[in-house]
Amino acid sequence: MNTELTAEKTTQLKGQLTPSKIMQVGMGFWASKALLSAVHFELFTLLGPGPLSAHDIQEKLSSKASIRHIYDWLDTLVSLGFLERKGLLDQAVYSNAEDTDFFLDMKKPGYMGGILEMANNRLYKHWMNLDEALLTGQQQNESKDDPHGNMDFFSKLYQDPGKLQEFMNAMSGIQTGNFIALSNKFNFDNYSSLLDVGGADGWLSIQVCLHHTDIQCTTFDLPPIEPLAKKKIESYGLKDRIQFMPGDFFKDELPKADIIVMGNILHGMNEEGKLQLLDKVFKTLPDGGVFMTVENIIDNERRQNTFGLLMSLNMLIENGDAFDYTLDDFKNWTSRAGFKRVELLPLSGPTSAAIAYK
Structure with missing residues (x-):
């Protein structure tokens, strides 16, 4: 009886648990490196004057990566709140979020990059x-x-x-x-x-x-x-x-x-x-x-x-x-x-x- 109750409670508990925190922190270096690469490439300074398409960004970076992976990188930064986007894929233009524009544009006095x-x-x-x-x-x-x-x-x-x-x-x-x-x-x-x-x-x-x-x-x-x-x-x-x-x-x-x-x-x-x-x-x-x-x-x-x-x-x-x-x-x-x-x-x-x- 006690074993059955314990197993039942364990099943209920498992149903309430989620590994999202474990995955978010354990794989956190993915998000970190996406941001650090953007700083390294001076992406936020590049976007300081105004929005650009993914193709424009790829050209300015002289990137040989596929445009699909450039989309993936930029949209990751959108999902993390560092960039804003209007449109999707070929129709998209990207711009700085308010905080990244202030803190990560090298040409602005608030730069802390x-x-x-x-x-x-x-x-x-x-x-x-x-x-x-x-x-x-x-x-x-x-x-x-x-x-x-x-x-x-x-x-x-x-x-x-x-x-x-x-x-x-x-x-x-x-x-x-x-x-x-x-x-x-x-x-x-x-x-x-x-x-x-x-x-x-x-x-x-x-x-x-x-x-x-x-x-x-x-x-x-x-x-x-x-x-x-x-x-x-x-x-x-x-x-x-x-x-x-x-x-x-x-x-x-x-x-x-x-x-x-x-x-x-x-x-x-x-x-x-x-x-x-x-x-x-x-x-x-x-x-x-x-x-x-x-x-x-x-x-x-x-x-x-x-x-x-x-x-x-x-x-x-x-x-x-x-x-x-x-x-x-x-x-x-x-x-x-x-x-x-x-x-x-x-x-x-x-x-x-x-x-x-x-």
Whole structure:
């Protein structure tokens, strides 16, 4: 009797279950690569001026694929919401969806495709080795077999202006919405100076200065980045309010400032490195000073911020022992350094600013 009831309940349960979530995530790389290929081919920039037919797109891409497969690719992007379409097959014309037109047209100021370019050119192939990373605890990027480790990847990166610019574009792209949100949500008017540690091409400093007229900003990063940063800062007419200071935040003293910010920096270290850097930040700040880290802060219950958890796995791929963290983690580390209190400021999507007050 019990066996029959169990079998009956099992049959009912099976009738309610669906494998759609399993298939959607398990085969998710199909959709991802369709989008990344579109970014690689600059499809959304191509469609920026107006709609095109599949034949027009095929010709502009010099594609030798069959027109049927071009339809399949474009209609996949339609089904995913990245393109819009009028007509069908030979009668169809394609145009950008509103969000892709704003964020993925290289000729528009909202372009954030740099991170997707890097995902296509670098991260996609490295993530194929996640299995090995989980077994060995070792990074799987370009420095995988290099005795100098991950830092040698950066030294090689800085020797190639093209790859360095791509990396800067990626870092700016992934943070654009967050930096704008931070500039709008936090009252920078109460402070006179800001230091962006590991500030790359100065994008955070630019956004803060565009929204707050009295603050002076310093972007602190390695010397090879200086010409890229100065060019970008000057293009916004902010060279009188933003200075680039070359240096290594591991080795050099940090410049003094009322606010010290790090965007996607702290997660790239192991716990020992995080504590050492927080101690340096605390000693640099004046009483009443503020430290902010702009990252994909994982929720304390570790159930909701999937992107933050995946970013932590990306740190395994990139750095081996580095990881993302929760607000409770941040509170523990900053308390050990001497900070009085912390708060969380939600920004864009999965990203927040974890803020510590001295």
